Amino acid sequence: MSNEQKQLLEKQLWAVANALRGKMNADEYKNYILGFIFYKYLSEKLEIYVNEKLLASEKFKYSEIEENSKDGAEYLGHIKAACISHLGFFLKPSELFSHLVKKGKGQTKDETTFILEDLKNVLNTIEQTSMGTASEDDFKGLFGDVSLTSDKLGSSENKKNDVIVEVLSLLAGIDFRLDDAKSDLLGDAYEYLIGEFASGAGKKGGEFYTPAQVSRLLAQIVSADKKRLRSVFDPTCGSGSLLLRLKEYAEVSDYYGQELNPTTYNLARMNMILHGVHFDHFKIMQGDTLTDDMHPDLKAEAIVANPPFSAEWKGEKDPALVHDDRFSQYGRLAPKGAADYAFVTHMIYHLADNGTMAVVLPHGVLFRSGAEGQIRKHIIEKQNFLDAVIGLPANLFYATSIPATVLVFKKCRRDDEDILFIDASREFEKGKNQNHLTNENIAKIFETYSSRKEIEKYSHRASLDEIKENDFNLNIPRYVDTFEEEEEIDLGEVVAEIKKIDADMIGIDQKITGFCKELGIKSPFGGEK
Numbered sequence: 001m002s003n004e005q006k007q008l009l010e011k012q013l014w015a016v017a018n019a020l021r022g023k024m025n026a027d028e029y030k031n032y033i034l035g036f037i038f039y040k041y042l043s044e045k046l047e048i049y050v051n052e053k054l055l056a057s058e059k060f061k062y063s064e065i066e067e068n069s070k071d072g073a074e075y076l077g078h079i080k081a082a083c084i085s086h087l088g089f090f091l092k093p094s095e096l097f098s099h100l101v102k103k104g105k106g107q108t109k110d111e112t113t114f115i116l117e118d119l120k121n122v123l124n125t126i127e128q129t130s131m132g133t134a135s136e137d138d139f140k141g142l143f144g145d146v147s148l149t150s151d152k153l154g155s156s157e158n159k160k161n162d163v164i165v166e167v168l169s170l171l172a173g174i175d176f177r178l179d180d181a182k183s184d185l186l187g188d189a190y191e192y193l194i195g196e197f198a199s200g201a202g203k204k205g206g207e208f209y210t211p212a213q214v215s216r217l218l219a220q221i222v223s224a225d226k227k228r229l230r231s232v233f234d235p236t237c238g239s240g241s242l243l244l245r246l247k248e249y250a251e252v253s254d255y256y257g258q259e260l261n262p263t264t265y266n267l268a269r270m271n272m273i274l275h276g277v278h279f280d281h282f283k284i285m286q287g288d289t290l291t292d293d294m295h296p297d298l299k300a301e302a303i304v305a306n307p308p309f310s311a312e313w314k315g316e317k318d319p320a321l322v323h324d325d326r327f328s329q330y331g332r333l334a335p336k337g338a339a340d341y342a343f344v345t346h347m348i349y350h351l352a353d354n355g356t357m358a359v360v361l362p363h364g365v366l367f368r369s370g371a372e373g374q375i376r377k378h379i380i381e382k383q384n385f386l387d388a389v390i391g392l393p394a395n396l397f398y399a400t401s402i403p404a405t406v407l408v409f410k411k412c413r414r415d416d417e418d419i420l421f422i423d424a425s426r427e428f429e430k431g432k433n434q435n436h437l438t439n440e441n442i443a444k445i446f447e448t449y450s451s452r453k454e455i456e457k458y459s460h461r462a463s464l465d466e467i468k469e470n471d472f473n474l475n476i477p478r479y480v481d482t483f484e485e486e487e488e489i490d491l492g493e494v495v496a497e498i499k500k501i502d503a504d505m506i507g508i509d510q511k512i513t514g515f516c517k518e519l520g521i522k523s524p525f526g527g528e529k
Contacts (some may be wrong), residue, residue, distance in 0.1 A: 009174070010355060016130075016170045019163065025198075025456055031263065032167065033183055034193060035146040038270045041169050041186055042126060043097035044178050046087055057449040063093050065071070080129070088135025088279045095122045101172045104165035106383055115168075116161045118150050135279040138269055143512060145263045187244075187275045194239050209238060210360070212305040213395055217246040218358040220446045222302040223250040232255060232348055233300035235343065236307040240268035243258040246374050255282040258289040290342050291318065293326070295350065303347050303357035309400060310362055313339040314459045325349065332371035332377045340365045343374045348385060356387075357409045363391075366405060368473035377434055377472040380419070380464070385409045386450055388420040391476045393428040395435045405476075408449070418461040420452050421478040457482050 013033075020029035022401050029175070042315050066072040076092060083090045093099060102108050104115045123143040130139035153159040176186035187345050194209055210218075219242075221453050223229060228251045234243045235394070237257030255277060259265040265286040272282045287296035291391040316322060326349040327333050327342065334342040340361050351357050365372065366389065381388050385502045390410040395401040403425055429436045437445075460477045470478050516523040 005488065006096055006188075008114075011383055011458075012170070013189060013193060014368050016167060016174075017196060019167045019170060023163070028152070028229050029234075030193070031145040034267060034270065035143055035166060035192070035210045037186075037190065037193075038260055038274060039123065039126075039143075040097045041176070041178070041274055042087075042089065043333040044176070046083055046089075046091055047098075047492045049083065049087060054079055054082055061420045063096060063098065065093050067092055067429065070517060080429055082135055084129060084135075084436050085383075086352055088130055088133065089126045089139055090123065090129040091125065095125060097168070098172065100163075101168050102495055104161075113165070114158070116148055116157060117461055119164060124492075129529060137271070138279040138284075141262075142269060190271060190274050191241060194241060194267070209527055210242045210397065211398075211436070212241075212245075212432075213442060214251050214306070214360065214392070214396060215242045216248075216251065217437070217445060218242065218304045218360070218406065219245040219249050220442075221358045221406075221449060222246070222304055222356040223357070224446075224450055224498060226250050226301075229255070229301050229354075230254065231298065232302045232304070233257065233295065233298060234303070234305050235295075235347060235350070236260070236305050237268050237284060238306070240262055240271040240284065242306060243273060244277075246304070247275070251301075255284075256295050256300060257282075257284045258294055259284065264330060281465070290314075290339060290346060293320065293346070298350050298353040298357070300350055301352050301355045303351055303355065304359070305343065305357075306345040306360040306397075307340070307349060309402075309404075310340060310364065313335050314341055315342070330375045333372045334375065335371055338364070338368070338372065339374050344379075344407070344409075345375065348379070348383075348411075351409065353411050359405055359409075360392075360397075360404050361494075362400075363403060363405055363475075364412070364478065365407070373472065376474070379409075380467060380472055382414055383411075384413065384464070384493055385411055387415075387417055388422065389476060390449070391421045391425045391444060391480075393425050393435050393437070396428075396437065398434070409429055415461075416483060418458065419467060419474075420449065420461055421474075421476055421479040422448055423457070423458045423476050423482060426474075 016033055017029065018030060019252040023029070047062055055062060064464060066077055067076065080090045099108065100115050100118055103110050103118070106113045127139050127142060132135050141218060144221060148160065148164070150160075153163050161465045173342065174189075176189065178186065191212070195212065221354050222232075223246055229246065231254045232246050232252050233256040234245055235258050236239075237243055237259050240255075243255050243257055255272065263282065268284050269282075269388060271272050273279070283295070287294055313336065314335070315320060315333045316437075321327060326346045330341075330345060334345075335338065344359060344361070344365075348350070365376070386407065388406075390408070391407065392404050396402040397404065404446065422445060424437075424441065427441050427444070429438050429441075448455060452461060455461055458480065460479045466479070467474070485527055513523040
């Protein structure tokens with residue numbers, strides 16, 4: 001996408017957002033905008049599929065079928081079966097996005113421009129037509145957060161309808177170029193909006209979105225030297241953006257994820273479909289990944305995650321967790337108020353023998369003692385799965401301003417005699433509200449990780465013995481010396497400079513005294529007028 005196309009798209013998208021901004025906050029209106037974009041996508045995808053594949057030899061288009069005629073009903077019966085099998089859902093011509101927009105503008109034969117009830121029924125239809133099919137789990141409750149009865153849309157049904165017609169009409173003016181197989185304009189637009197909404201939502205934004213530059217780094221690390229990944233997994237997948245980033249670096253067969261927040265869970269499934277991932281090739285589940293593991297048999301080739309920092313969890317209060325294979329072998333469970341290592345060991349359990357996992361965590365996991373220290377020691381000394389520790393700059397994330405670290409794990413490590421430490425905390429681009437990693441910053445981190453080379457004040461390969469001597473404390477300054485010696489001060493030059501300043505001040509004082517005498521006022525340095 002060119003800069004001009006990007007600027008136009010962003011301008012169009014924010015015109016859509018402006019129709020709702022002021023009525024509700026970003027965390028609320030994102031559900032409407034992203035939901036309606038998704039409806040537009042599904043509608044246009046179905047229309048393209050039917051016209052180009054099912055009606056290619058006919059002289060009419062799908063939107064022209066008379067639904068109530070005998071021939072029309074017959075056509076729709078065959079088309080419905082094909083659409084559900086291929087796309088996972090079905091919409092009649094009167095339920096298409098384009099038809100509702102025309103009706104809302106008074107451009108159809110309908111006597112009313114009221115589309116609120118039609119839209120409610122259409123969003124329900126998308127879910128209902130998938131029921132009992134292979135796509136049911138992927139469409140169930142997908143539009144649950146698009147509340148068309150909310151008073152925030154308007155004080156009356158007609159006012160709500162006016163707002164909806166305006167939003168849908170603005171979206172209708174955006175060409176996402178779905179007929180261009182090489183274009184991912186819609187995916188780019190969705191990612192842009194998710195990122196903007198995350199920024200606008202502040203701390204809440206961190207719950208569903210990992211900044212693009214961080215996700216690119218993680219994706220490159222776990223896909224290094226691999227052109228194809230059979231299965232990828234994110235146990236705290238948020239909007240799914242971190243998972244989807246992997247397709248930029250390798251061909252991905254199947255995506256697996258789990259998300260606790262139901263709204264974000266819906267967003268993740270939409271995001272998968274919008275990026276062209278067929279419903280047969282992703283399995284995103286909703287629930288607490290630590291207490292209700294919904295992918296119990298999964299062994300993923302690549303795992304990426306940005307779990308909530310130091311979250312609370314049931315831990316030792318739940319007997320089932322104490323004996324759970326994901327946690328029991330480490331001798332201790334992660335503390336109740338810091339589930340960081342619970343997420344880590346959960347992911348290690350799901351990592352394939354030939355896999356790589358990269359997880360974003362708070363710095364405390366590197367040095368905190370107690371149960372976390374024991375788990376950390378077991379991972380390093382007994383399993384030898386920790387491959388690298390990467391320190392990131394502060395204020396990169398929406399949820400927190402503290403600096404984070406990326407831990408990289410492998411079950412079959414090529415360089416199993418040492419652990420690579422990278423201190424990338426001082427190399428970043430400062431932003432107004434947040435800091436950013438530049439492409440050059442990311443490239444340097446990844447190249448250093450791949451080559452495992454030592455760079456003064458930036459990276460160090462610490463032997464396992466060296467780590468043992470540090471009592472398995474992984475605090476990065478213990479291994480990467482970033483101390484900068486201060487310049488030697490020449491005291492003789494300092495004294496000479498002070499004397500010169502004193503002499504200059506005497507001259508200035510005398511001038512001021514002279515000026516005061518001319519003006520007939522008392523000098524600030526004493527003496528007579």
